[in-house]
Amino acid sequence: MISVKNLSKNYGNNKVVKNVDLEVKKGEVVVIIGPSGSGKSTLLRCLNLLERPNEGTIKFNDKNIDINMKDVKSIRTKVGMVFQQFNLFPHFTVLENVCHAPVVVQKKPRKTAEEDAKKLLESVGLGDKKDAYPSSLSGGQQQRVAIARTLAMNPDVLLFDEPTSALDPEMVTDVLRVMRDLAQHGRTMIIVTHEMGFAKEVADRVVFFDKGKIVETGTPKEIFDFPQHERTCDFISRVLHVI
Amino acid sequence: MSFISSFSFMSQYWMMFVQGVITTIELAIISIVFGFIIGIVLAILKKSKYSILSIFAKAYIGFIRDTPLLIQIYIVYIGLPMIFDVNISDFATGVIALTLYSAAYIAEIIRSGIESLPIGQFEASLALGMNKWKMMRDIILPQAIKNILPALGNQFIGNVKDSSLVSVLGITDLMYQAQTVRGSTALGVQPILVAAAIYLVITWILNCGMSYAERRMSVNDIR
Numbered sequence: 001m002i003s004v005k006n007l008s009k010n011y012g013n014n015k016v017v018k019n020v021d022l023e024v025k026k027g028e029v030v031v032i033i034g035p036s037g038s039g040k041s042t043l044l045r046c047l048n049l050l051e052r053p054n055e056g057t058i059k060f061n062d063k064n065i066d067i068n069m070k071d072v073k074s075i076r077t078k079v080g081m082v083f084q085q086f087n088l089f090p091h092f093t094v095l096e097n098v099c100h101a102p103v104v105v106q107k108k109p110r111k112t113a114e115e116d117a118k119k120l121l122e123s124v125g126l127g128d129k130k131d132a133y134p135s136s137l138s139g140g141q142q143q144r145v146a147i148a149r150t151l152a153m154n155p156d157v158l159l160f161d162e163p164t165s166a167l168d169p170e171m172v173t174d175v176l177r178v179m180r181d182l183a184q185h186g187r188t189m190i191i192v193t194h195e196m197g198f199a200k201e202v203a204d205r206v207v208f209f210d211k212g213k214i215v216e217t218g219t220p221k222e223i224f225d226f227p228q229h230e231r232t233c234d235f236i237s238r239v240l241h242v243i
Numbered sequence: 244m245s246f247i248s249s250f251s252f253m254s255q256y257w258m259m260f261v262q263g264v265i266t267t268i269e270l271a272i273i274s275i276v277f278g279f280i281i282g283i284v285l286a287i288l289k290k291s292k293y294s295i296l297s298i299f300a301k302a303y304i305g306f307i308r309d310t311p312l313l314i315q316i317y318i319v320y321i322g323l324p325m326i327f328d329v330n331i332s333d334f335a336t337g338v339i340a341l342t343l344y345s346a347a348y349i350a351e352i353i354r355s356g357i358e359s360l361p362i363g364q365f366e367a368s369l370a371l372g373m374n375k376w377k378m379m380r381d382i383i384l385p386q387a388i389k390n391i392l393p394a395l396g397n398q399f400i401g402n403v404k405d406s407s408l409v410s411v412l413g414i415t416d417l418m419y420q421a422q423t424v425r426g427s428t429a430l431g432v433q434p435i436l437v438a439a440a441i442y443l444v445i446t447w448i449l450n451c452g453m454s455y456a457e458r459r460m461s462v463n464d465i466r
Contacts, residue, residue, distance in 0.1 A: 048370060077372040087363035091385050101371035104381060146367075153371060 001026045001188050007056030016042045018212040027186045031199040034209035040192045044159050048079040080155035084162040086142040088134040095130040098149045120148040124178050140171025160191040196239050208232045252428045263420030270406040274341035275399045282349030307347035313408050316340040337409035352394045356387035396453040400446050
């Protein structure tokens with residue numbers, strides 16, 4: 001579904017992502033783990049061209065994506081993104097948050113968009129909050145609205161950029177439950193997270209990312225129980241120790 | 244003649260002050276409305292990726308902010324008929340000068356309003372496939388304008404006061420009327436004091452209205 005070759009991103013002389021190759025198949029759930037500041041979020045943001053890679057190729061559904069292209073709408077509507085800080089639109093109601101982009105970007109009739117939005121909100125357990133404003137919701141609820149908003153565009157791939165890092169611990173489970181549900185329904189997902197338990201349980205493949213590079217990739221069992229590289233061992237022993 | 248009774252001229256001339264107030268408020272309202280529209284355009288031009296547009300906006304804003312309003316009024320007054328070869332009424336000249344003046348300040352207010360929004364609002368809009376125009380129209384400007392309403396209100400109050408300068412063009416605003424009454428009554432400072440009191444009352448009313456509006460708007464506004 002997505003195939004990345006030789007992708008690099010630098011800010012000035014600071015190389016944040018270094019010649020990364022990554023392949024994600026349809027229906028696959030790939031979890032990227034690694035220390036803070038290793039560039040994993042930047043890698044994720046390169047995939048929907050929120051950050052422009054400096055070099056490399058991105059293939060999406062076997063079609064080459066021009067990394068400098070101006071008309072990014074086509075890729076951004078197919079590659080949805082969920083942010084750490086939710087980034088809901090505070091001046092819109094929950095329902096309007098979810099159906100706004102389908103109406104103005106995809107030109108869906110408003111009525112259809114609203115119907116779809118209501119269904120999506122039901123599916124994330126927030127059907128009764130459709131007329132609320134984001135400021136009246138808890139962090140976990142906001143993030144679930146944000147997931148519904150992303151799903152409303154009917155994307156082929158979902159990118160999650162540390163979706164639970166800004167949440168109180170008791171809110172995390174609700175969001176993870178929604179994500180687990182999506183994974184079980186065969187959604188293609190690329191998730192950057194520090195939730196190791198979730199990664200172990202849901203990931204088809206875990207990627208350990210450090211200093212702008214993929215150090216190691218494998219099944220959750222391979223990465224968590226039998227890591228091959230020293231850096232991976234070190235990281236895993238540290239984070240699992242915390243848990 | 245006591246100082247208080249020296250204001251007895253008002254019984255004869257109050258109508259002139261009323262007319263002056265109306266003209267002053269007209270000047271302030273028209274110039275804030277058009278200044279706001281041009282201000283949005285300037286704020287967006289300043290951010291443009293085409294350097295000629297952003298340089299133009301920067302130069303314009305810089306010129307307006309760094310030269311006296313009185314000079315700008317004369318430039319419009321003398322310059323416009325020269326360039327366009329049409330007869331523009333003094334009132335229109337005053338409106339244009341005040342509009343061009345407040346547009347530059349409003350552009351900066353809008354810019355600060357846009358920049359005060361969390362970067363995530365821009366990223367979320369773009370990630371949903373919106374283009375820059377839709378993002379600005381639906382997501383950024385509505386929030387930015389709400390945030391800058393107090394500053395816009397202050398600009399409006401500024402416009403009320405600054406409009407006194409266009410009296411040099413013979414526009415019958417409050418300041419001009421005060422001067423006229425001075426001439427007719429041969430009084431020194433009293434008509435000017437009356438005008439000052441009226442300006443004070445107008446701005447006081449506007450300030451009260453603004454704080455009321457702010458309180459109303461912040462009711463459900465917790466991020």
